Amino acid sequence: MTTLGPINGEHPIPRHALRSTRIVGDDGEESVVATVYCPLKERSATVPECESCTRFHALHFDAPSRRTSVVCDTGQWTSEVKSADPLASVSDHVNPAAPLAGIMTRDVLCVRPEVTVDEITTLLVRHGISGMPVVDADGKPVGMVSRADLLRTAQERGDTEESERATLHLDEVAPLDIELEQGFHVVAPVKVTARDVMTPVVVQLHESASIRQAASLMAYEGVHRLPVVSDDGRVVGILSSLDVLRWFGRSCGYLIPPARMRV
Known part of the structure; x- marks a missing residue:
């Protein structure tokens, strides 16, 4: 969270960055959900919800970082929380009771369980990340898939590719195809998906949890x-040890x- 300046010389105007959750499906298409963390309600909110709030000022777009933020007055709330929190006085700068929503990665990439490991590998390399949540149709986490999971799967599979018998219909065979002799059959490679390699136990935290809880x-x-x-249990961000x-x-x-900006 950053500030724009004082309101009538009393409180700074915080900017709360919009977060985007991108979910990749098995067809390669991405869906995007945008939210912002409201420190007053201690939960996610949509932009229309923020605009209807009496503390809302404006939407701010920062050209250098290409990020959009919601500008609102929560200075009084910040002062009340710091005075009520006995650990907030440990340091004026290091406040482990601060919500992790302020330091987590706001642009998070997720995949559906049906996405193949080949596509996941491509996404990890393209975006320069080492892991991502696996979410269901409602955007709720059902597992985590990491680079280590992919390496373990590759080692277990070895040099052989799993396959299964495939049934071909006459209309799927080109006229010039060579007919198979008796005793031969067609096989198709088995697709290994996120569901097969992910860690199914998800350790997660609510966006209002503190940094000390997360650490x-x-x-x-x-x-x-x-x-x-x-x-509602949907992924709105991801927190790494580097964060x-x-x-x-x-x-x-x-x-x-x-x-580093991930593109």
Whole structure:
């Protein structure tokens, strides 16, 4: 969260960045869901919901980062929370009680369980990421697939490709095809999908959870990324161990460059 300046000399105007969840289906098509985290309601909200709020000011587009934010007045809320939280006084800059919605990766890429491992590999390389959530038709996480899962699957499959017998109809065979002799049959390679290789147990957190909760859970479970979900259980972001480290370094006053833009 960043600020634009004071309101009548009293409170800064925070900007809450829009988050986008892109879900890739087995047909390769992407669907996009845009939300913003509301610190007042401690949940995700749509842009129309924000515009109907009395604290809403405007939508702000930042040209250098090409990001759109919702501008609203939550300065009083921030002051009330800091005064009520006994751990907020540990440091004026390092506040482990801050919601992780402010540091998580807001543009998250997800896949359906039916997407093949070949397509997943292409997506990981293209976007420069090491893992992604697997979601159902409602956008709720059902697993996580990582580069390690793909490597393990490749090792288990070895140099042989699994196959199954395929039935061809006459109208599917070209007239010039050579007829198969007796004892021969047609086989088709078995498609290995996200459902086959993903880790089905999903460790996740609500977007209103604190950074200290996220760091503790990731350390306890030994995971490097957590899907972040809204009230309805849908993925609205993803938190990696690097996100936590960047936040800590910046909070301590170090100049940490932003994460590389993924295109």
